[in-house]
Amino acid sequence: MRHIISILLENEAGALSRVAGLFSARAYNIETLTVAPTEDTSLSRLTIVTSGTDAVIEQITKQLNKLIDVIKVVDLSEAAHIERELMLIKVRATGKDREELKRLADIFRGHIIDVTESTYVVELTASGAKLDSFIQAIDAGLILETVRTGVCGIGRGERILKV
Amino acid sequence: MTMMTGAEIVIRCLQEEKVEYVFGYPGGAVLHIYDALFKQDQIKHILVRHEQAAVHAADGLARSSYKVGVALVTSGPGATNAVTGIATAYMDSVPLVVISGQVPNAYIGQDAFQECDTVGITRPCVKHNFLVNDVHQLAVTIKKAFYIANSGRPGPVVVDIPKDVTAAKCKFEYPETIQMRSYNPVIKGHLGQIKKAVHMLLEAKRPMIYTGGGVILSNGADQLTRLTRRLGFPITNTLMGLGAYPGTDRQFLGMPGMHGTVEANLAMQHCDVLLAIGARFDDRVIGNPENFSSLPRKIIHVDIDPSSISKRVKVDVPIVGNVPDVLDEMLRLLEAGNASPDSGVLAAWWQEIEEWRAKQCMKYRMKKSIIMPQYVMERLYEVTGGKAIVTSDVGQHQMWAAQYYKFDEPRRWLNSGGLGTMGVGLPYAMGAALQHPEMAIACVTGEGSIQMCIQELSTAKQFRLPIKIINLNNRYLGMVRQWQEMFYGSRYAESYMDSLPDFVKLAEAYGHVGMRIDKPEDVEPALRKAFIDHKDDLVFMDFITDQKANVFPMVAAGKGLADMILTEDL
Numbered sequence: 001m002r003h004i005i006s007i008l009l010e011n012e013a014g015a016l017s018r019v020a021g022l023f024s025a026r027a028y029n030i031e032t033l034t035v036a037p038t039e040d041t042s043l044s045r046l047t048i049v050t051s052g053t054d055a056v057i058e059q060i061t062k063q064l065n066k067l068i069d070v071i072k073v074v075d076l077s078e079a080a081h082i083e084r085e086l087m088l089i090k091v092r093a094t095g096k097d098r099e100e101l102k103r104l105a106d107i108f109r110g111h112i113i114d115v116t117e118s119t120y121v122v123e124l125t126a127s128g129a130k131l132d133s134f135i136q137a138i139d140a141g142l143i144l145e146t147v148r149t150g151v152c153g154i155g156r157g158e159r160i161l162k163v
Numbered sequence: 164m165t166m167m168t169g170a171e172i173v174i175r176c177l178q179e180e181k182v183e184y185v186f187g188y189p190g191g192a193v194l195h196i197y198d199a200l201f202k203q204d205q206i207k208h209i210l211v212r213h214e215q216a217a218v219h220a221a222d223g224l225a226r227s228s229y230k231v232g233v234a235l236v237t238s239g240p241g242a243t244n245a246v247t248g249i250a251t252a253y254m255d256s257v258p259l260v261v262i263s264g265q266v267p268n269a270y271i272g273q274d275a276f277q278e279c280d281t282v283g284i285t286r287p288c289v290k291h292n293f294l295v296n297d298v299h300q301l302a303v304t305i306k307k308a309f310y311i312a313n314s315g316r317p318g319p320v321v322v323d324i325p326k327d328v329t330a331a332k333c334k335f336e337y338p339e340t341i342q343m344r345s346y347n348p349v350i351k352g353h354l355g356q357i358k359k360a361v362h363m364l365l366e367a368k369r370p371m372i373y374t375g376g377g378v379i380l381s382n383g384a385d386q387l388t389r390l391t392r393r394l395g396f397p398i399t400n401t402l403m404g405l406g407a408y409p410g411t412d413r414q415f416l417g418m419p420g421m422h423g424t425v426e427a428n429l430a431m432q433h434c435d436v437l438l439a440i441g442a443r444f445d446d447r448v449i450g451n452p453e454n455f456s457s458l459p460r461k462i463i464h465v466d467i468d469p470s471s472i473s474k475r476v477k478v479d480v481p482i483v484g485n486v487p488d489v490l491d492e493m494l495r496l497l498e499a500g501n502a503s504p505d506s507g508v509l510a511a512w513w514q515e516i517e518e519w520r521a522k523q524c525m526k527y528r529m530k531k532s533i534i535m536p537q538y539v540m541e542r543l544y545e546v547t548g549g550k551a552i553v554t555s556d557v558g559q560h561q562m563w564a565a566q567y568y569k570f571d572e573p574r575r576w577l578n579s580g581g582l583g584t585m586g587v588g589l590p591y592a593m594g595a596a597l598q599h600p601e602m603a604i605a606c607v608t609g610e611g612s613i614q615m616c617i618q619e620l621s622t623a624k625q626f627r628l629p630i631k632i633i634n635l636n637n638r639y640l641g642m643v644r645q646w647q648e649m650f651y652g653s654r655y656a657e658s659y660m661d662s663l664p665d666f667v668k669l670a671e672a673y674g675h676v677g678m679r680i681d682k683p684e685d686v687e688p689a690l691r692k693a694f695i696d697h698k699d700d701l702v703f704m705d706f707i708t709d710q711k712a713n714v715f716p717m718v719a720a721g722k723g724l725a726d727m728i729l730t731e732d733l
Contacts, residue, residue, distance in 0.1 A: 009345070010345055013294070014282060014283075014286070014294070017283070017286065018286060021286055021287055025287050055473070055477075058473065059470065059474060062469050062470035063470050065469070065470075066468065066469075066470050068290070068291040068311060068343075068345060068346050069345055070345060071344055071345040163344060
């Protein structure tokens with residue numbers, strides 16, 4: 001099962017490698033990982049998308065909590081939440097493809113943020129699955145480069161992750 | 164308030180923490196610290212001959228007492244040599260503070276002389292580590308290091324200090340207490356869970372208590388003994404937990420696991436309620452987890468580390484908390500309810516256990532002309548009256564020591580249970596000897612293990628540590644040989660120890676007493692001579708033992724606990 005785990009940790013040198021190192025040392029998988037400071041700059045918020053059985057996910061949250069720099073851990077996917085990921089995708093845009101790619105970007109509510117004679121860069125923010133569908137909707141031969149931020153997420157309503 | 168250098172601050176912090184001994188080895192990056200050490204006489208420095216032994220010795224001191232062990236090493240190779248010691252302590256949750264020198268801040272990342280990423284290298288084998296870039300952070304970081312090392316589930320903490328930080332000056336202020344928003348270990352167990360557990364224990368028909376190193380680390384042996392006697396249940400202590408309950412008591416079934424007794428393993432397997440305390444259902448203890456879980460039994464698990472609970476085996480009643488606190492609460496509930504288990508039901512269970520015990524699985528055959536290693540352990544127990552601190556290395560001798568020496572008290576048995584580090588025996592004995600000058604210290608080892616830290620015979624001479632080394636010399640890496648005999652068609656690949664030194668001469672060369680014993684009738688007189696006549700000397704006893712002796716019972720790796728190979732099976 002896919003899980004989105006959100007972590008509040010001390011914004012200190014090496015804190016990220018403690019989390020990443022834990023995942024590799026215990027053979028847990030990381031699909032995406034994203035991290036940045038919060039409104040309180042002494043704190044970082046880290047989001048990891050992982051998968052595993054319930055027992056494995058339980059161990060992951062326990063092991064994360066054991067890290068000294070980790071303040072709070074929550075499995076966002078346990079309850080109502082929103083997830084978003086940003087993708088920048090550079091595509092070959094010439095001839096009839098130019099119009100088609102523009103239309104497709106509109107359908108997915110993306111923006112074309114860079115235009116040259118032969119390329120577009122499309123910016124798209126959505127769930128990871130929706131980004132995947134966009135990639136599939138484009139002729140694979142036209143994709144020049146993709147870059148994704150990895151998933152970040154937040155609980156709905158009064159579900160708040162704070163110190 | 165006077166200004167102090169970083170080096171002086173380091174020493175001052177150690178004094179504030181009442182550190183008596185620092186085990187270490189000097190080098191470029193820690194010269195300022197050594198200079199500050201030289202100018203005081205409160206802390207004694209023990210100069211080892213290899214940094215690995217510095218950490219092991221600090222670890223041995225910690226295991227044999229209630230203290231945090233402290234080691235001091237230089238940057239680069241000093242730190243990398245310390246890694247085995249740190250990983251060993253980490254696996255067994257021993258509180259240590261390891262201070263390592265680092266190249267000056269401005270040199271970090273420049274591939275400077277004796278530079279290595281100590282924080283990066285040690286990260287997976289420490290409870291936590293710090294790189295202190297600023298002298299103003301030094302005192303508070305060291306305070307945090309001691310706090311983290313010795314609270315919750317203990318463990319080693321590395322403090323890496325660049326050389327310029329030890330030269331820089333600032334005012335010294337040592338915080339009295341530490342508050343960390345990200346680290347607050349749970350002490351008291353959940354009362355509802357504890358009540359549920361007590362109820363389950365009272366209802367049990369075939370109860371069993373299984374405890375590990377956590378009971379010893381948390382100083383919970385007294386509570387454990389009272390609870391076990393109050394309930395009248397059978398109990399087993401793991402390799403790490405020996406001594407938490409008196410080994411000579413009738414309720415004690417011996418050690419469980421790969422080389423555990425028949426009665427302990429079968430009781431673990433066939434109980435209906437298992438009370439696990441400060442133990443982690445290690446693969447060497449429960450064997451195959453699928454097989455173990457296939458039998459219907461309820462498990463209550465008390466541990467301070469939530470990640471140890473339901474890690475390998477699903478637990479029915481988890482209790483996160485400090486062992487003595489939780490056991491005190493259990494005892495209080497039993498007293499308050501004036502409740503006791505049904506003695507008739509319990510008697511039937513004990514009868515079954517006594518039938519298993521009657522198999523006498525630890526019996527071995529004596530030989531006329533050659534010394535059996537088990538016999539040496541039995542004699543060691545007799546000669547020391549069961550009162551020695553026994554350290555061991557890793558292998559067959561470790562298992563025989565654990566099986567045949569009965570530990571009645573905690574912190575008397577020091578060995579590397581988790582990481583299984585050969586070479587710990589002698590440095591552990593050094594740490595224990597310094598901490599307990601009044602006690603007999605026996606280091607049980609083999610000719611393979613002892614050579615992994617043999618250089619420490621020199622340290623032992625310098626500091627006059629009267630350790631008694633019991634070398635069970637079978638000219639084989641015995642445990643490797645045993646597995647090769649049983650599982651690899653007796654192809655003894657690289658397990659024969661050739662070109663061994665003359666250990667008697669070697670001991671004498673270091674200024675110690677050496678003895679070679681090769682007849683069974685000489686075993687006890689030699690031990691008496693060593694422990695009584697040479698009480699104040701280090702004595703190296705080289706016992707030439709049976710080459711084919713194996714450790715039994717044995718549960719082969721991956722098998723269920725009931726699947727034991729006994730002596731007579733062969």
